Amino acid sequence: MIHRIGKYTLEFDDIGITGFGSVAGKKESEGPLSKNFDKIIFDSYAGQKTYEQAESVFQQEALLFALKRADKKAEDIDMIFAGDLLNQCISSSYGLKDFNIPYCGLYGACSTMAEGLILSGISLSSGASRACACVTSSHFCTAERQYRFPLDYGGQRTPTSQWTVTGSGSCVLEKSNKGLRISRALIGRIVDYNVSDLNNMGGAMAPAAADTILKFFEDTKTSPEDYDLILTGDLGEVGSKCLYDLMESEGINLKGRHNDCGKMIYNRKTQDVHSGGSGCGCCASVLCSTILPEMLCGKYKNILFTATGALMSSVSAQQGESIPAIAHLVNIENI
């Protein structure tokens, strides 16, 4: 069963992350996390005819690694939670259809990994499932042409812009009282500070991250010092600074404990990614390639994983709307 703490926080009993997998593309293989991914797919098409089909392959591969680590087959999974950035989440639906797993489609933009982890924990806690999986992905070539410019156009990018990660991450969750455990979580609310610059997603999402992290600290009566790492995804360099400012105005200094998946995945000095990485696959692949293994090795015992999502579309942007954002938080411990 789940216990509610304070106004928003959920406390889980015995929800374990028993498997995880990550796959990334060529550019990500040239970054600092290169050696951590389970697999690098160097071909942007992943041997398929379209970039969209390629993104589906990334999801399939990440899920297969997660299943393998959990020593599970697809038929052992009672529910899968999946989503991505593409219109109607086609990377997930086409990518996962052959697994034949009862499927819950999500749309949380880049917060999808955290949303999937939390809903998996809720499902396991309720008895609805004995094993769940979650998976998400992004692909530079599918996202950029959908959200911004045709790939061939080669438009100049602003300093605040982020580079969509080509990658995927997946977890398998089960009832378990040892190893990696989801101990607490907070489902975010939609926050809109009226940012409307499509080239500054980090700035648009930082208020949602601040709102979620602050509410979690309030509910749990904890502070940054209680955690080994406060990870956000994917605010990038610009959004992370906005987050520090917003938290400081509430008297909380995050700097010493904070890192952001969008800042970690690329070498921002040499890889021309401006503010950093973004996309559902960014925080998912960083979590599943780097953070969870580092937790198993003892580098971190208790972390907050806060995935942020921008909930606009290119239509809403063209209509002059602001960018509403959301952040879901997962407290992961290694027991």
Next chain:
Amino acid sequence: MIHRIGKYTLEFDDIGITGFGSVAGKKESEGPLSKNFDKIIFDSYAGQKTYEQAESVFQQEALLFALKRADKKAEDIDMIFAGDLLNQCISSSYGLKDFNIPYCGLYGACSTMAEGLILSGISLSSGASRACACVTSSHFCTAERQYRFPLDYGGQRTPTSQWTVTGSGSCVLEKSNKGLRISRALIGRIVDYNVSDLNNMGGAMAPAAADTILKFFEDTKTSPEDYDLILTGDLGEVGSKCLYDLMESEGINLKGRHNDCGKMIYNRKTQDVHSGGSGCGCCASVLCSTILPEMLCGKYKNILFTATGALMSSVSAQQGESIPAIAHLVNIENI
């Protein structure tokens, strides 16, 4: 807690639908369910600047009616599950942001209402929430121009095509052991029979409905005669016939107990809707305007609500992909 029956079916304890609301547009007000909707919005723009903003208003209004019937305020709701057909589900994110409710975005296409009901039931069962809401919508003007043709083009529609419903439905769910109750549910798997005709969604989705209903009958050892109504949404006339054929080939005759929300919402003889209605708002508004009130009046005691969704996008269609589909089933009883 939830008990699993057979391979896929979930059995709930004490999950009640304590509020519901429905809003529909002008064309729907000219159909046979006209008097059942809580509100008709005659203006396609709903007083807004864009059709997309109008669709958000439909969601807001439906949710407000559901909250009112449940005697709840927005701040009493611990989680809301919402999604729609638009790219990045913007009707939901823009429509619900001011309610400040912890938000789980879904993408299940026209199966979203059933997905939301099931995840609400799971969340309540786990203790993660004490009250949940779910809401979904569709709008003829937002969906047609996104999926098919510009509205002004006036292309001729095929006999198998369906008319996207302008409408929304919403439910509030709580732990409750009287009144309308979600007793059992089945989360569907993605089914793809290689239908690729965008003008025959009913045909593409019927195999998913058949798969889900058959698995539910197998798990629960029940048959159509055990239910007062087996409702699908939104197969329309063409898809319903496909469903009958698929079920008959398994030795099951659905005809006497079956109806489809897409067949119910319009007068197909006079309203030029061809195979019937479709869109997330179709089965959501039919359920919340007509079926749930009829259950409360004693017309039905025990129904199966099976919402179907087509998981393609216009990009996947242009790339020549087939249409994968999904159907989630909710067994609703009036105790």
